[in-house]
Amino acid sequence: MEKIIITGSSSPLQGTVKVSGAKNAALPILAASLLCQGVSTLEEVPPLQDVKVMLEVLKELGADINNSKDKVSVNSSNIEKSEAPYELVKKMRASFLVAGPLLARLGEANISLPGGCAIGTRPIDLHLKGFEALGAKSECGNGYIKVWADKLIGANIYLDFPSVGATENIMMAATLAEGQTIIENAAAEPEIVDLANFLNNMGANIRGAGTSVIKIKGVESLRDCNYTVIPDRIEAGTYMVAAAITGGDIIVENVIMDHLKPVVAKLQESGVKFQEADTSVRVTAPQKIKAVDIKTLPYPGFPTDMQPQLLTLMTVADGSSVVTESIFENRFMHVHQLERMGAKVKIHERSALVTGVERLSAAEVKATDLRAGAALLLAGLVAEGTTEVTDIYHIDRGYVNIVAKLERMGAKIKRSK
Ligand SMILES: CC(=O)N[C@H]1[C@@H](OP(=O)(O)OP(=O)(O)OC[C@H]2O[C@@H](n3ccc(=O)[nH]c3=O)[C@H](O)[C@@H]2O)O[C@H](CO)[C@@H](O)[C@@H]1O
């Protein structure tokens, strides 16, 4: 099995890194392309494992895909199947995002239950609550969840929690419903805004995306469109932490700084300096990072997808910090691996008390999920000796060419069989 080998170095990262299109925007947008009676042409679609899986799901449902580098066109003229099988859904939870579009387009969806994963149980009750409010029925059996409706009718839906996936699925289903849907306590992540912009480009009528109240006026049908996916804020944030942990000085290109406010604020508090240009930012780190407390929250709070990276930074900071994970109940799997590298962390319920050490030491460690894997690469950059990270298929789900991108900035890193 492939692994990533990093020799920790005391030399700071330097140079430029270009951020790819956002995985978590591309996936719902690809799912939404099922709503189009014609062709959606998408640019800046990151060539990632998760994207490949979503394209397989779309093909399985009858879409014609044309894929070259980071441009993808999806022809959804002939969508007839409404079943997404276990073989595909088990590879990626986000496959469940085809449920809303299929329900709207075909009046039914039969999707394998995505199940839990390393970071938590991740139920889909809020997605179903939304579909049911729009008039759908649902039934669970043999590991599949079936939703169906003769007709979707707009409704007022209050989400008990601003779930990103539920907001996306309901928003997609409501685009073709009769009348107006209002989602209250909706998620406000930039990826929600990107999805709404894409849908509006296809002729949908959505207002308020990016706030906690989203209003969707149903339309008859959606048409062909061209759309460019936003840059990946989590990938950008990960490279900012790579600069911070190595005391580096790098330029991160293709960023929307507005999407990174909570991450930048915490890095600034820890001593990192930012100099913004048009679509890029220079990130200059001090020799020693100051410890800061972090609490994950729905947007515009600190993103859970950056928690493992920031926690890793805190393992070598000056002082102690408390990292609180309030989104996923089991997102501290990286801590056990970091402890193997000499990190001092105590977990109590949803919080981790991290006491900064002078230096981490290399070890063989395992990526337990996507961002945990990224965090271990960051630790390896500064650990004494040679770190081997295994189970790197998790990292390939969400980072385009991470090894080459880090190597270009001076990291001693390679993939190995
Ligand atoms: C593909 C994608 O975009 N993934 C992102 C998306 O995941 P995802 O859309 O799965 O995350 P959600 O916002 O839905 O989940 C947040 C919390 O709500 C809970 N919940 C969710 C749905 C539901 O029906 N019931 C329920 O209880 C979850 O278990 C979790 O504790 O947003 C997360 C939170 O920013 C990110 O970490 C993921 O990277």
Ligand SMILES: C=C(OP(=O)(O)O)C(=O)O
């Ligand atoms: C948790 C993540 O993704 P997913 O929701 O696809 O598991 C992530 O991107 O960090």
